[in-house]
Amino acid sequence: MLKRFAAALLLAAAALPGMAADLPNHPFIHVSATADQYIMPDVGEIDIDIVSLEPDADAAWKLVNERLEASRALFAENGVAPEDVLVQDIARRPRKVEVLAEGQPLPMETRVTLHVTVRKLDGWTPIMRALLVMKDLESLAVSFNRSDREKVEADLLQQAIGMARLKAKDIAGGIGARLGAATGVSIGPLKNLSNAMGMSSDSNARGGGVRRGARTEMALVQAMQLAQSVDVIYRIGGK
Structure with missing residues (x-):
């Protein structure tokens, strides 16, 4: 037991220089901030099987x-370009x-997967209301x-950086110091905090984000909540 404990201490001691090397060699303040915004979308996407x-294979391909063709006609009637x-x-x-x-024998299925981009x-x-009542459709997600x-990402980034600086200034003031220059910034990806909507009716359904069961919600254009996070390291100045 003592030998194992001593070995663990040696490993921990060996790791400390590496951990310290990742930190600034001057007094610093590390702050995180997130800016978010609710905004109406101007593009919608539909995944459907x-x-x-x-x-019978021939009958299956005929139905699919x-x-x-009915789906393509529906999309065209509502302003979706063929290439979308x-x-x-x-x-x-x-x-x-x-x-x-x-x-x-195992039953056979014939499946065609579509990805549709709605730019208007x-x-x-009208597209979603028609799809929700159309037969032989599965794995619908939007x-x-x-x-x-x-x-939008650039605007949120500037807001998040400003929030981080204000937070760091408050911390510096609280310890009786002034805030120095930023010496490091880490930016997270732009996140969509809104729930993706979809429904699954079979075991072959593909994952499409967080699922919500209200079918009527899928026919509505809903606001998105976008968020941008930053981590900033500031040097602590003199008193």
Whole structure:
């Protein structure tokens, strides 16, 4: 036991120089700050699967193609450009089931995955209302974004840095010192704190973020909460 304890102390002591090397070699204040903003989106995205459970391959492909053409017509009627309707995956494969009767073969499914970008959100509600009642659709999920996301990110970054500086000045004042120059900044990714919406009706559904069950919410354009975080290290000045 003593030998193991001594070995642990040696390892900890060996790690200390490395840990210290990551910290400034001057008195410092480390602060974190997050700026957030609620903003209406101007771009919407839809992920959806068209699925047929027809055992006959020809009949299955016929049904999937009919639903695909109906979906494309719906999108076109509501201002979605053809290049914004992306067919990501086409497959015919065994369908996963929880219980299968003895001697029964695995049922087959024919599945086509679509990713749709809606750049004119005045067409969002009619598109979603139609999709929500369309047959043979699964794994429907939606999310929103901004076309000027980089500008929003830059504005939030400046706000977060300003908040961090004010916080650091308060800390410095509280210890009777003045705040020195910033000597290090770490920026986190822009985060969308709003929930992605989707629903899952089968075991093959793909993950699409946090799920919410109210189907009617998916037809509404909702505000996003975007947040930007920073970590800043400031030198502590003289008294």
